[in-house]
Structure formats: C-alpha cells, structure tokens
Amino acid sequence: MGFLRNSIYSVKRAVHKNPGLYQLGYSALTFNRDRLSQLLSGGRYPSRFGGMWTDRDDFDAQLARRNLPPSDQQQLRDWHENGYVVLPQAIPHADIDALRRRFDDLPNNAPAGLQVTLPEATQGVPYNPDDISVHASARIVDCYHHFPEARSILFAEPVKSFLETVLGAEPLLTQSLSFQYGSEQPLHQDTSFVIMTSPMKFAAVWVALEDVRPGSGALQYMPGSHQWGDFLFSGRFKHWDRERDGEAALIDWQTWLDTEARKRNVEPEVFYGKKGDVFIWHSGLAHGGSPVTDEQATRQSLVGHYCPIGVRPLYHFYKPGQRKVYASEGHHYTTSYY
Numbered sequence: 370m371g372f373l374r375n376s377i378y379s380v381k382r383a384v385h386k387n388p389g390l391y392q393l394g395y396s397a398l399t400f401n402r403d404r405l406s407q408l409l410s411g412g413r414y415p416s417r418f419g420g421m422w423t424d425r426d427d428f429d430a431q432l433a434r435r436n437l438p439p440s441d442q443q444q445l446r447d448w449h450e451n452g453y454v455v456l457p458q459a460i461p462h463a464d465i466d467a468l469r470r471r472f473d474d475l476p477n478n479a480p481a482g483l484q485v486t487l488p489e490a491t492q493g494v495p496y497n498p499d500d501i502s503v504h505a506s507a508r509i510v511d512c513y514h515h516f517p518e519a520r521s522i523l524f525a526e527p528v529k530s531f532l533e534t535v536l537g538a539e540p541l542l543t544q545s546l547s548f549q550y551g552s553e554q555p556l557h558q559d560t561s562f563v564i565m566t567s568p569m570k571f572a573a574v575w576v577a578l579e580d581v582r583p584g585s586g587a588l589q590y591m592p593g594s595h596q597w598g599d600f601l602f603s604g605r606f607k608h609w610d611r612e613r614d615g616e617a618a619l620i621d622w623q624t625w626l627d628t629e630a631r632k633r634n635v636e637p638e639v640f641y642g643k644k645g646d647v648f649i650w651h652s653g654l655a656h657g658g659s660p661v662t663d664e665q666a667t668r669q670s671l672v673g674h675y676c677p678i679g680v681r682p683l684y685h686f687y688k689p690g691q692r693k694v695y696a697s698e699g700h701h702y703t704t705s706y707y
C-alpha cells in the first residue's frame with residue numbers, strides 16, 4: 370500500500386508543473402454522478418463548484434417542492450441565507466458526559482494509535498497528553514473510530530436529520546476534531562482544506578461539550594460568507610495544496626476573505642453555545658476560533674465533517690488504504706487516520 374501511495378504522490382508532483390493537466394486528471398478521478406448533476410444544472414449556484422440544493426438560485430421553488438413543516442422551512446431559509454444553523458440542546462447531557470469521561474481517561478488509557486494534529490505537523494502524530502495545552506491548537510482526530518460515545522453524538526437524530534435534508538442523502542462522517550481548548554484558528558473556509566469530490570457539498574457540525582465561556586476562544590463566523598463566490602487557488606482550484614499553491618496563496622486567500630467581508634460590512638459573530646447545543650455550518654462559511662484570553666478556560670468541543678453518501682473525501686483516492694466505509698448502528702463513517 371505504501372508503494373501505491375508513493376506512486377500516487379510521485380505522479381501528483383509531476384503533474385503539478387502543469388495545472389491544466391492536473392485539473393483534467395483531478396476531474397476524471399473524482400468524477401461522480403452527484404457532481405455531474407450540479408454541473409448540468411447550468412450555473413444555478415453561487416460557486417462554479419456547485420453546492421447543495423439550498424444554494425441554488427431557485428431555492429424558494431426547491432423548498433416549496435419538499436412540503437416541509439413551517440418550522441423546518443424557516444430553519445432552511447436561515448441556512449440558505451446565513452450558511453449556518455443552531456440546534457439548541459440537540460445532544461443529551463448524559464451522552465456528552467459519557468464522551469467526556471473517555472477524554473478524561475485518555476492520559477491513562479488512550480486507544481492504541483490514537484492521533485492528534487498540531488499546526489506545525491503536516492500529518493497526524495501519536496497522542497501525547499503533553500501536546501494538549503492552551504494555545505497549542507491540538508485536535509484529537511476521528512475519535513468516533515474508537516469511541517461509540519462520539520458516534521452517538523455526531524449521529525444524534527436532530528443532527529443527522531438536518532444533514533440529510535441539506536445534503537439530500539444520508540450523511541457520511543469523514544473526519545472529526547476534538548478540542549480541549551479554543552483552536553484560535555484564523556477565519557477560513559473548510560473548502561480549502563477539507564476536500565470532497567463535490568467540493569461544495571459538505572457541512573460541519575460543532576458540538577459544545579460544555580458551556581462556552583468568554584475568553585475561552587469561542588467559535589466565530591462570518592454570516593452569509595458561503596455565498597461570496599470562489600477564491601481560486603492557482604487560478605483553478607477550490608482547495609489549497611501546499612506543493613502546488615505554496616504558503617503565499619493562503620495569505621492571498623485571507624486577503625480575499627477580508628476584502629469580501631469589508632465590501633459587505635460583515636463582521637465576525639461569536640457562538641456562545643451551552644453544553645448540548647450544536648452549530649452546523651455550510652462548507653463555504655468562513656469561521657475560526659477567536660483568541661483565548663483566559664488561559665484557565667477550557668472549551669471542550671467536538672467537530673464533525675460530513676458529505677452525502679455518493680460523494681467521497683479525496684483521501685479515498687490519495688490514501689487508497691483509507692477507503693473503507695464503516696457501518697455502525699445504521700450510520701456510516703470513514704477515516705483517513707485509522
């Protein structure tokens with residue numbers, strides 16, 4: 370498998386020198402019916418990379434066709450306009466306490482091979498409790514693979530039902546991040562780093578595992594930014610690739626986000642969720658972690674990223690050993706780490 374992966378990376382490096390060829394190969398490799406149907410709909414989305422039915426310019430007609438109860442319709446109008454929704458108290462506290470007990474126990478009893486990502490490392494590193502500290506932006510990745518308690522939360526009925534509605538199919542959980550402290554990650558759109566075969570057709574779920582306190586680095590976001598159109602990496606791509614685009618492209622993208630926000634007078638808003646509240650954002654919504662000003666304040670939270678079944682995370686192609694889709698109690702997930 371290592372040989373296959375190295376070969377894939379060598380081909381990728383070679384075609385980086387020709388972005389047109391890269392784009393052609395990339396499109397052929399990631400071709401799927403879902404993406405095709407978005408392309409055939411002929412420019413109905415604010416992004417040239419398509420999106421969900423809720424992004425279409427005939428959203429009102431699409432909504433009317435679905436015959437939903439009035440409260441669901443309002444929620445979907447908010448999602449369409451703002452790019453996020455809040456599901457208050459969607460997760461039972463007992464489920465959260467069960468997962469927190471797992472986390473509390475990690476320093477003594479971590480699952481074999483558990484991984485963490487750190488901003489300075491390009492890949493996951495083995496879990497080490499010393500890495501989990503304030504300002505470290507450490508994230509335990511895909512804990513749902515190890516802990517059924519995390520799957521209960523990430524597939525809680527209100528969460529799964531909303532995702533299924535906007536994605537138009539059963540959600541496939543492709544990645545999770547667990548935070549002990551605020552991430553302090555600059556405002557960004559997931560589409561640059563979380564790569565799916567339908568680049569705009571995925572969503573993220575943020576679960577408050579405790580009440581979010583001022584100073585703990587609350588989640589912040591730019592309402593409506595999912596409709597700002599496309600920043601193109603190397604003039605063609607929705608996602609960033611370090612080798613292809615370089616670090617400087619990330620600065621250009623940040624500048625673009627700032628400019629688009631200023632044009633529309635949009636300021637970041639902050640989510641002070643209570644334990645059990647859920648914030649769901651659209652793949653294109655600019656969001657991040659606000660600065661941590663109280664170093665004693667934890668901000669325990671769990672994030673999941675999902676695409677619809679039928680779409681795939683790109684790691685299924687460049688990490689062929691990680692293509693497996695796991696079934697668990699009627700839900701489906703996949704992981705690039707385990």
Ligand SMILES: O=C(O)CCC(=O)C(=O)O
Pocket residue numbers: 546548551552553554559573575587588656657658659670672
């Ligand atoms: O929770 C946060 O502070 C940010 C999380 C985030 O940006 C992400 O998961 O994409």
